[in-house]
Amino acid sequence: MNIAVLSGKGGTGKTTISTNLALALKANYIDCDVEEPNGFLFLKPDIKETKCVLVEYPFIDDNKCTSCGECAQVCQFNALAKIKDNIMLFEKLCHGCGACEIVCKSGAITYRKREIGKIEKGMRGDINCSRGVLNVSEPMAVPIIKELLNQLEKGINLIDCPPGTSCNVVNVLKYTNAAILVTEPTEFGLHDMKMALELVKVFNIPFGVIINKDDGEGNLIKKYCKEKNINIIGAIPYSKYIAIDYSKGNILYENLNHKYIFDELCARTKEVLQWS
Incomplete structure (x- = not known):
């Protein structure tokens, strides 16, 4: 009980x-x-x-990222933002939903883990x-x-x-x-x-x-x-x-x-x- x-x-x-x-x-x-x-x-x-x-957070490969900004648009928690030609990550806002990885057409996003x-x-x-x-x-x-x-x-x-x-x-x-x-x-x-x-x-x-x-x-x-x-x-x-x-x-x-x-x-x- x-x-x-x-x-x-x-x-x-x-x-x-x-x-x-x-x-x-x-x-x-x-x-x-x-x-x-x-x-x-x-x-x-x-x-x-x-x-x-441990919790998951997105890792962005700069060599693959085209800065299209679709990951920032799909993120419901504002953990990603497009600033001019760069994608900024606020990892502590990430809920690990995986949406950004799904919409990334260039395969630039994978997930890593960090201790909380x-x-x-x-x-x-x-x-x-x-x-x-x-x-x-x-x-x-x-x-x-x-x-x-x-x-x-x-x-x-x-x-x-x-x-x-x-x-x-x-x-x-x-x-x-x-x-x-x-x-x-x-x-x-x-x-x-x-x-x-x-x-x-x-x-x-x-x-x-x-x-x-x-x-x-x-x-x-x-x-x-x-x-x-x-x-x-x-x-x-x-x-x-x-x-x-x-x-x-x-x-x-x-x-x-x-x-x-x-x-x-x-x-x-x-x-x-x-x-x-």
């Missing part, structure tokens, strides 16, 4: 919940926030394997941990996310999504059976949770909400979920001691003062989601 943990915005506690809930569920942890993966800062797995992620990031795998006790890391200055995270999710282990996989509702999140949800939405009891939290809810509904998968920094009151998130008949899996209390622990990179689940919170979230997750 693949469970996505997502939020409509960054900074809601998505990774805090993902890492600790993975331990409570005894689930494999997959960090798909490849632009800023930080789950390993908490889990500290023993990394056993590193693999480079890597995938790391390791173990934290009995659970598998994996993450993708996008190289600095690379604009496209989706190829790494797809490579990461095409290698999912059997059993329960807890997938730490990128923040927001971009195409990166959409590509994660394609692989999932259920979702957990993490939010906080603020106007910004509610606004962005609504966006994430609409996205999850498109995939027609079961989902529930976890409230981070909960004040214990009937806050706006609880009121909204009640009105819309949305299941609340549970909440993490607003606590200075929790903040101190995770700011130090500690796992909350290993602290007896906090462990019960994630044991309760674990039990409720199995109730709310269609467990399989």
